[in-house]
Amino acid sequence: MTRFGPFLKASDTGQLEFDGVVVTDLADRFGTPCFVLSENTIRANFRRIRDAFQNVYPAEVIVCAGMKGNWGLAARRVMVEEGGGGDAFGLGELTVAMLAGSDPRKIVMNGANKSRETIEAAIDMGVLNQVDNIDELRLVGEVAADLGRTARISLRIRLPLSKLAEVNYVDARYPEGISPSYWKRTFKFGLEPETYVKAVEIAKTMPGVSLEGMHYHGGIPRRAGFYREETEDMVEQIAMIKEKTGWSPEYLNVGGGFVTERYGADMPPPMEDYAHGICDAIVATCKKHGMPVPVLMLEPGRYCWESAGIWITRVDARKEDHTLANKTWVYVDGNTNEMRDPFDPRCSVHHVVVANDVNRKGAEVVDVCGQTCNAGDILAKHRELPPLRIGDTLAFLDMGAYNESFANQSNVIPRSATVMVSNGRASVVRRRETVADVLSRESVPTWLMARPIARAAE
Amino acid sequence: MTRFGPFLKASDTGQLEFDGVVVTDLADRFGTPCFVLSENTIRANFRRIRDAFQNVYPAEVIVCAGMKGNWGLAARRVMVEEGGGGDAFGLGELTVAMLAGSDPRKIVMNGANKSRETIEAAIDMGVLNQVDNIDELRLVGEVAADLGRTARISLRIRLPLSKLAEVNYVDARYPEGISPSYWKRTFKFGLEPETYVKAVEIAKTMPGVSLEGMHYHGGIPRRAGFYREETEDMVEQIAMIKEKTGWSPEYLNVGGGFVTERYGADMPPPMEDYAHGICDAIVATCKKHGMPVPVLMLEPGRYCWESAGIWITRVDARKEDHTLANKTWVYVDGNTNEMRDPFDPRCSVHHVVVANDVNRKGAEVVDVCGQTCNAGDILAKHRELPPLRIGDTLAFLDMGAYNESFANQSNVIPRSATVMVSNGRASVVRRRETVADVLSRESVPTWLMARPIARAAE
Numbered sequence: 058m059t060r061f062g063p064f065l066k067a068s069d070t071g072q073l074e075f076d077g078v079v080v081t082d083l084a085d086r087f088g089t090p091c092f093v094l095s096e097n098t099i100r101a102n103f104r105r106i107r108d109a110f111q112n113v114y115p116a117e118v119i120v121c122a123g124m125k126g127n128w129g130l131a132a133r134r135v136m137v138e139e140g141g142g143g144d145a146f147g148l149g150e151l152t153v154a155m156l157a158g159s160d161p162r163k164i165v166m167n168g169a170n171k172s173r174e175t176i177e178a179a180i181d182m183g184v185l186n187q188v189d190n191i192d193e194l195r196l197v198g199e200v201a202a203d204l205g206r207t208a209r210i211s212l213r214i215r216l217p218l219s220k221l222a223e224v225n226y227v228d229a230r231y232p233e234g235i236s237p238s239y240w241k242r243t244f245k246f247g248l249e250p251e252t253y254v255k256a257v258e259i260a261k262t263m264p265g266v267s268l269e270g271m272h273y274h275g276g277i278p279r280r281a282g283f284y285r286e287e288t289e290d291m292v293e294q295i296a297m298i299k300e301k302t303g304w305s306p307e308y309l310n311v312g313g314g315f316v317t318e319r320y321g322a323d324m325p326p327p328m329e330d331y332a333h334g335i336c337d338a339i340v341a342t343c344k345k346h347g348m349p350v351p352v353l354m355l356e357p358g359r360y361c362w363e364s365a366g367i368w369i370t371r372v373d374a375r376k377e378d379h380t381l382a383n384k385t386w387v388y389v390d391g392n393t394n395e396m397r398d399p400f401d402p403r404c405s406v407h408h409v410v411v412a413n414d415v416n417r418k419g420a421e422v423v424d425v426c427g428q429t430c431n432a433g434d435i436l437a438k439h440r441e442l443p444p445l446r447i448g449d450t451l452a453f454l455d456m457g458a459y460n461e462s463f464a465n466q467s468n469v470i471p472r473s474a475t476v477m478v479s480n481g482r483a484s485v486v487r488r489r490e491t492v493a494d495v496l497s498r499e500s501v502p503t504w505l506m507a508r509p510i511a512r513a514a515e
Numbered sequence: 516m517t518r519f520g521p522f523l524k525a526s527d528t529g530q531l532e533f534d535g536v537v538v539t540d541l542a543d544r545f546g547t548p549c550f551v552l553s554e555n556t557i558r559a560n561f562r563r564i565r566d567a568f569q570n571v572y573p574a575e576v577i578v579c580a581g582m583k584g585n586w587g588l589a590a591r592r593v594m595v596e597e598g599g600g601g602d603a604f605g606l607g608e609l610t611v612a613m614l615a616g617s618d619p620r621k622i623v624m625n626g627a628n629k630s631r632e633t634i635e636a637a638i639d640m641g642v643l644n645q646v647d648n649i650d651e652l653r654l655v656g657e658v659a660a661d662l663g664r665t666a667r668i669s670l671r672i673r674l675p676l677s678k679l680a681e682v683n684y685v686d687a688r689y690p691e692g693i694s695p696s697y698w699k700r701t702f703k704f705g706l707e708p709e710t711y712v713k714a715v716e717i718a719k720t721m722p723g724v725s726l727e728g729m730h731y732h733g734g735i736p737r738r739a740g741f742y743r744e745e746t747e748d749m750v751e752q753i754a755m756i757k758e759k760t761g762w763s764p765e766y767l768n769v770g771g772g773f774v775t776e777r778y779g780a781d782m783p784p785p786m787e788d789y790a791h792g793i794c795d796a797i798v799a800t801c802k803k804h805g806m807p808v809p810v811l812m813l814e815p816g817r818y819c820w821e822s823a824g825i826w827i828t829r830v831d832a833r834k835e836d837h838t839l840a841n842k843t844w845v846y847v848d849g850n851t852n853e854m855r856d857p858f859d860p861r862c863s864v865h866h867v868v869v870a871n872d873v874n875r876k877g878a879e880v881v882d883v884c885g886q887t888c889n890a891g892d893i894l895a896k897h898r899e900l901p902p903l904r905i906g907d908t909l910a911f912l913d914m915g916a917y918n919e920s921f922a923n924q925s926n927v928i929p930r931s932a933t934v935m936v937s938n939g940r941a942s943v944v945r946r947r948e949t950v951a952d953v954l955s956r957e958s959v960p961t962w963l964m965a966r967p968i969a970r971a972a973e
Contacts, residue, residue, distance in 0.1 A: 125889075131959045149927025149950045232690070376650070428627065431857070487957055488956045498946045499587065499589070500589065
């Protein structure tokens with residue numbers, strides 16, 4: 058759980074403040090439900106990662122903050138000001154990255170099935186195109202030739218991770234456990250080493266292609282704590298590829314997957330431990346094989362955004378049942394359409410704070426429910442909270458990653474506004490949706506519009 | 516799985532046809548991915564339900580097709596033509612229902628935490644407001660008085676279902692099983708019997724309130740096969756309430772939850788069995804207590820929409836790995852952002868048809884993957900399918916319920932168009948989304964726009 062800290066704290070009068078702004082003032086001014094993003098928390102999270110790695114790595118480190126976790130234009134603008142890069146997936150995320158003024162050298166373009174239009178955009182913009190397979194490599198070459206440009210590329214690899222074959226990793230998403238080695242081998246992304254070597258040979262012969270990087274994304278193995286082992290395996294593969302082809306990457310992108318406190322672990326490794334483990338393994342293995350140390354790229358997503366966002370809702374109603382179920386339900390004006398972070402094994406256990414009365418005494422066990430038709434629309438289930446009253450403003454913490462980007466509109470419910478706060482100021486960065494927005498793509502066939510409304514003949 | 520039938524079939528040349536339209540022609544004309552809704556299948560599904568119940572029930576039956584499964588304006592218009600009603604949840608769904616020309620008498624307004632604005636709308640429109648709790652009942656009375664109108668209401672009940680307390684129901688959503696009785700008791704919706712009696716007494720004294728109905732939604736118990744038992748329990752509660760208050764409902768709404776073949780059961784009861792079980796239990800229990808048989812309302816969702824919708828995508832790429840994972844991945848231009856039916860325990864096992872070559876011979880085992888960054892973005896996992904080629908059009912069957920209504924925009928990926936087909940004609944009823952649509956609510960605080968883009972001072 059996020060602890061209160063420099064940007065999230067209780068005022069002397071017991072009000073929750075985020076980046077210098079009283080949260081209930083935001084509720085009054087912009088309405089609820091509402092996401093609130095702290096500019097200074099984004100900056101602090103970014104700097105923590107960058108410094109952790111740059112302090113122990115002998116070459117340049119580029120932090121490409123994952124856009125899938127939060128693709129907001131304003132959030133991206135903050136990242137650009139910090140000198141950060143971005144991991145863009147598809148034309149939409151690439152569009153946001155470039156509209157916000159990103160340095161193309163710090164943007165990587167991911168995807169296992171990129172459209173020609175997307176590849177054209179990546180070449181136009183000069184970003185590093187992370188190629189998934191040989192067919193795509195050929196397509197990139199073709200598009201580059203058509204455009205008369207050079208495509209900067211990186212090749213994505215899948216690793217054998219043979220040392221982890223016998224490991225059984227258990228977390229809440231995989232009740233029966235999973236082998237990190239099996240997972241990475243059967244992952245839909247990237248090339249196995251044998252084909253990778255072929256891809257390098259092909260790329261070297263393509264005139265419109267500049268092969269600059271290797272990409273490997275650590276998901277499960279990193280979360281399971283094997284970041285040293287997987288990094289060694291990766292650099293060993295680089296050495297093997299270099300031996301066979303003479304090529305080694307100028308940019309080495311090790312992806313993301315750095316665990317936060319909320320994300321399935323009470324005591325995740327501090328970012329500095331990840332940095333030590335990964336950087337030491339790269340430097341040592343490069344030295345062992347006499348290879349230059351590459352520029353290091355990282356794709357942390359959750360770590361950048363999660364603690365930078367809270368989500369506020371108002372308590373509208375209470376219902377108590379003392380005879381049949383012996384339960385209390387507290388209804389708020391938000392719902393789980395906006396709380397479906399699909400990667401979070403602890404979904405719906407966000408820490409809840411009474412923003413208008415942080416220090417309220419007492420406790421009761423309640424279900425905090427949303428307003429959709431779904432029985433599972435419970436924002437905090439069987440949770441001990443201070444007694445909640447109609448009109449209270451509840452803040453759900455650590456909501457800055459994946460919740461907005463995966464939000465849906467079930468029951469035709471418009472989505473929240475998002476407000477950025479910074480040193481006591483506040484500005485809407487995503488306007489509140491309306492029912493008209495949700496319905497803006499609807500139409501009716503002319504043959505149906507022409508008929509009178511009456512029960513059809515049977 | 517949906518079998519081919521009168522509206523979904525293979526042409527003589529091996530092309531998939533839906534409601535008289537060749538599916539690959541739709542792909543060419545409207546692009547992919549694309550949802551396709553068959554007008555005649557919606558009509559057939561609706562008539563199957565209505566007839567099943569009306570044929571065995573001695574009073575009027577009103578089928579209020581659940582909008583949460585599919586809230587499309589065109590789908591709703593078809594339902595209106597059929598004389599069907601709607602289960603609307605919140606102002607957005609109510610808006611669609613009334614824009615499509617619904618008969619207000621056939622629309623029910625659900626919700627556990629309705630805003631004042633929503634209650635006003637329900638009163639304005641004359642629909643049956645299904646009230647969740649006593650506070651809401653008081654609010655409805657207040658709003659009706661303010662508007663100088665009468666509010667038509669129904670009260671939602673939770674049932675003890677004591678006979679089912681020892682039953683353990685297992686389906687894919689609840690790996691360890693669940694007690695249908697416990698589930699219904701602790702459900703966030705409705706009033707337990709003791710409070711229900713109080714609510715009736717209060718409603719009778721309110722001048723602006725016309726108490727007309729009782730609402731009970733069978734979810735788990737009905738899916739578990741206990742529709743007779745739960746119906747008897749419900750009518751016994753009506754008798755108890757009548758004895759204590761003198762009131763009994765003119766409209767009895769038994770909700771939805773009718774299992775389809777795809778939905779977690781190989782051999783679900785035919786709709787006619789549900790109809791017999793439920794209608795017999797109502798009639799017999801009313802007779803036993805000397806009560807008049809009420810108008811019967813139903814809220815089937817999945818049953819109306821699921822088989823009426825398919826979703827088509829194109830194969831863009833293949834990748835084979837014969838050394839490390841020994842797998843084949845087939846990439847299409849759709850993704851699981853639009854295949855997240857959250858109520859379907861068999862999510863991602865939709866039947867897949869090669870629309871351009873329905874009878875193709877041969878078989879291979881593949882993962883059909885989407886284009887998002889998520890490892891879990893697999894539309895058909897480890898599935899035996901005919902050998903798939905780049906350019907094939909794949910049709911995923913039974914996609915008409917919950918997939919569009921819960922679709923999200925992760926990775927800033929625009930959502931599909933929807934086309935309605937009918938007797939050989941086709942019309943766009945939901946236009947394809949654009950990146951500009953997805954980004955249409957974004958902004959950047961002025962204080963950030965004013966600064967030059969440069970790394971912040973450290």
